[in-house]
Amino acid sequence: MKNSIIIARHEIQSMFRERTFILLLAVFVAMTLASAYIGWSSQHTINQVYTAAAEQLRQSGKVAPSSPFADYPHLALLKNMIIYVILIGGLLAISTGYAAGMRERKAGVLKLLFSRPISKEDFLLGKLLGISLVLAAVILLAAAISAISSAFLVSLNAQDVIHLFSFYGFSWVYLLGFAFLGFSFALVKDDEVVALLIPIIFWIMITFVLPELTSALYPTGSLNPTLPQTDILQNPALQTMHDTVYPFSISEHYKESAATILGMKATGTAAPVQSGILNAFKIFCWMLLGLAASFAAVYSFDKSRW
């Protein structure tokens, strides 16, 4: 355990000297800074449109219906963050894991490292701990930025703050899956490019391809990026495809759970959203899959190679 902590500390120290990591981190932080404002400004625009329309109705002597956006949850202004976590967060996580797996190989010190009295378990645990803590720091930073910027724009209560941090905690678990995959392939693939390409392909599949085959089939899918609004899928073939692929569509489960945590609700008729618990469980399984890959990679790689 002592060795793992030494390795983890070294990993964290090295990561914050890594150029790619810093670059992606900067983009992620910038998007986090922007997200609350973007969310607030789009809600603000919608409210203005409603007010103007209601005013017109009133002038023409009609009764204006109450605003459908009045009871929008406070944290809804962070809903863009869900997409940023999936897009930039995913890449940042892969790059973190990849850099951790590649570090000794690139430096040519794997042999040196394993000539010291450490075990593969020490190495694995140290690396996983290092990766997890680096991402935890990123997530905490994002959470703090979101909390502060939201507090400026809307009034947050204690409940909101708890939900905000739960959302980021949940996002951390989602991102760990990608980071661990990036780590695994960096350890075992001979070709450095292939080692990076495989987790990126996973990311593309999860982020773009699977949702294309599932929720994007719904006519309203493209309108609401977070929760499907209807269950109108008339074509049985499409319905079958949706039902087959959906259980594996991790990013959608993440989106649905994350949206729920932020307090948004599915509107319209019975949307085919799974129970929150099952969704969250799947994200946990996704992280475990990455963890399993890391174990397999560490036990199969050859210490005398690099």
Added chain:
Amino acid sequence: MKYSKNPSEKQFIIDVRSLSKKYGDNFAVDGLNLKVAEGEIFGFLGHNGAGKTTTVNMLTTLLQPTSGGAFVAGFDILKESVEVRKRIGYLPENIQLYDSMTSYENLEYFAKLSGISKPEESILQVLDFLDAESYRDKKISALSKGMRQRIGIAQAILHEPKVLFLDEPTSGLDPFGVKQLRDTLLRLNKEQGMTIFMNTHLLSEVTKTCSTIGVLSHGKLIHSDSLVNTMKRFNDESSLEQVYLTIEEGHYEK
């Protein structure tokens, strides 16, 4: 300590028994038996691809043998690999370190992993011993090959190992660097009684530093004796180079 003993009660700090490594159908190391006594400087010679690096990889517990085994510093490389690693230092071929970190940061990391809890004192001592204090806060990427080599040696001796394994330590060094390395190894051997196991092609260095030599050919040990005895046995030959070539040729003719 469970050093294996020979009849004259001299202790063998490296005791290799029928050690083999097979890659596909080829033996990189083929039934190697080899003993090195404590306090020796052992020169391990052999043509390119003879299996020297593979042997060192197995003795440093980095590589799992296909069959056979060995004791290093009294411990089994298969069953007690952590104990072995606590007692050895290792300088791989073409030493590399973490480029973006300073010499000190690199040494501190390896020292901690070697179980030295307060490494500052050991690091300063070793840097002083190697006359390398001035590289202390330089990044590795800013060091020349020779300087890097010295930090590599510092890393290998920080924890005062009983056996030091060096894989072609002279490659890429200028004559000054070669001499400095030789002096360092002789001092380590004399002052700390460190046993040194060195893979090398540089025969002139072997004559100046090694007390015993072994010659490996196609994974098999074809010669092993003290340097003095070796030179006596081939007394027609004028230099170690001639002796070496005679040993290798004699083997090829068989």
